[in-house]
Amino acid sequence: MGKSLYDNNARAKALFEQANEILGFRISDIMFNGTEEDLKRTEVTQPAVFLHSVIAFLCLDNPRPDMTAGHSLGEFSALVANNTLAFEDALRLVAIRANAMQKACEATPSTMAAVLALDDAKVEEICASITDDIVVPANYNCPGQLVISGTVPAVEKACELMKAAGAKRALILPVGGAFHSPLMAPAQAELQAAIEKTTFNTPSCPVYQNVVAKAVTDPAEIRKNLISQLTGAVRWTQSVQAMIADGAKRFTEVGPGKVLQGLIQKIDKNVTVDGISTGLEEAIAK
Incomplete structure (x- = not known):
């Protein structure tokens, strides 16, 4: 992840070294040479994806987005x-x-x-019907693809109900916990304290935040939504639809992989989608 940027771009190398110093360990070494297990470590995964995306963006030639959005961590x-x-x-x-x-x-x-090929409203209805435990819609990824989140028994029960209701698949994901659900509430206080100590500037363009799925430019509101995101749903489908309604015609995904490009194409086939990922790092480096 990001190795060709580090090797070929002076600014990227400086940013990676700055990240190593901030984190207190050489995350760049793990990103470039680590095993899959190394990359799955909590203190590595999220910073690694963040660094790959952001450093690739910062090394572009004078990028000037008209609006931005990110899926969960990508925000x-x-x-x-x-x-x-x-x-x-x-x-x-x-x-x-x-x-x-x-x-x-x-x-x-x-x-x-992950629940496939079932209407969002039906998924919401089934989650709401399980009242003795916690299971909620977590990621509205695209029409026909919604991720639910909760305790293990509640998610398993919901999956059976989703299949009975006609879902093509309801597949337990290999994740560490119930992200974007009330079970993340214990993490909010720690993140909130850190956010309140951090400077948030007036943005140069709107950000379409996960929990509200609309353009936000007020730093105070951005802070609030970022905290709410831990327990709130990622409304990616709605966010992309709002961006298109506000004039977006071309989306460029910056970072590892092409997942968001695929989701956007499923949300609206009429927009242009491209990406700056590993395969294009050499071009950025030049």
């Missing part, structure tokens, strides 16, 4: 891209968020599941 990258957060401040918040979420995961056995 922090989006806030660097629109100048709300400084690189180093965002990285510190990401590290604190990752560790706080891990503690919350360890407090209660929990999980997530």
Whole structure:
């Protein structure tokens, strides 16, 4: 992750070294040479994805987005891209968020599941019908793809009900806990304290935040929504639809992989979608 940027771009190398110093360990070494197990460590995964996305963006030639958005963790990258957060401040918040979420995961056995080919309203109805435990819609990824989150028994029960209701699949995901659910509440206080100590600037363009799925430019509201995101749903479908309604015609995904490009194409086939990922790092480096 990001090795060709480090090797070929002086600014990228400086940013990676700055990240190593901020985090207190050489995350760049793990990103470039670590095993899959190394990359799955809590203190590594979220900062690594953040760094790959943000450093690739910062090494672009004078990027000027008209609007930004990020899926879950990616919202922090989006806030660097629109100048709300400084690189180093965002990285510190990401590290604190990752560790706080891990503690919350360890407090209660929990999980997530992907539900395919079932209307959002039906998924919401089934989750609401389970009143003796916690299971909620967590990620509205695209039409026909919604992720639910909660305690292990509640998610398993919901999956059976989803299949009975006609879902093509209801698949438990290999994740550490119930992200974007009330079970993440213990992590909120720690993240909130860190956010309240961090400078949030007036953004250079709107950010479409996960929990409200609309354009936000007020730093105080951005803070509030970032805290709420830990326990609130990622409304990606609604966010992309709002961006398109506000004039977006071209979306560029910056970071590892093409997942968001695929989701956006499923949300609206009429927009242009491209990406700046590992395969294009050499071009950025030049």
